[in-house]
Amino acid sequence: MTSGATAHLGFPGRKLQDILAAYERALVDSGFDIRKRDWTGQYFHHKAVLGSKAKAYVVNKVVPFGSLMKSGKRVGAEAQLYMYGDQAVLRLVMVPYMELFDRSEVMFLSAGVFEKITDDEYCEDKLHEVLGRMAAMGFPIPALRVKP
Helix, strand or coil, X not given: CCCCEEEEEEEECCCHHHHHHHHHHHHHHCCEEEEXXXXXXXXXXXXXXXXXXXXHHHHHHHCCCHHHCHHHCCEEEEEEEEEEXXXXXXXXXXXXXXXXXXXXXXXXXXXXXXXXHHHHHHHHHHHHXXXXXXXXXXXXXXXXXXXX
16 A cells, blocks of 8 residues: 655744745645645644546556556545644655555555555655745755655
8 A cells, every 4th residue: 555755843932824934835836736725723724636537547558567657647645634732743644645545555456566656655755845945935844854
């Protein structure tokens, strides 16, 4: 089963609205389309999707081994943003996206072993890209693990 990539970050002394604005800007700059932003009364629930449904379908069906290519993939980003004491917290997960269920891919439904490996790597790359963009905006992000 794909695990995607996750991050749980705290920003002491920052306002929730500042983190939300920076996160959304980083997502949009990384190519994501924001699908949902809801305030529940305690936290923001946020969803965004990267990649075209039509392009991913064509690449997967027409191109040999298209399911292993980045252009044949879609990524869903789901986050919760909330206040914990005096700090704003961002909990973020990026997973391979499947339009049918508006969720991450379901085990054994559509992906083989190699596809799952490349899906997880792509999700991790996109997570690092979004967090890197937030760091460039002045939000302290812990050192990201670098691939060997």
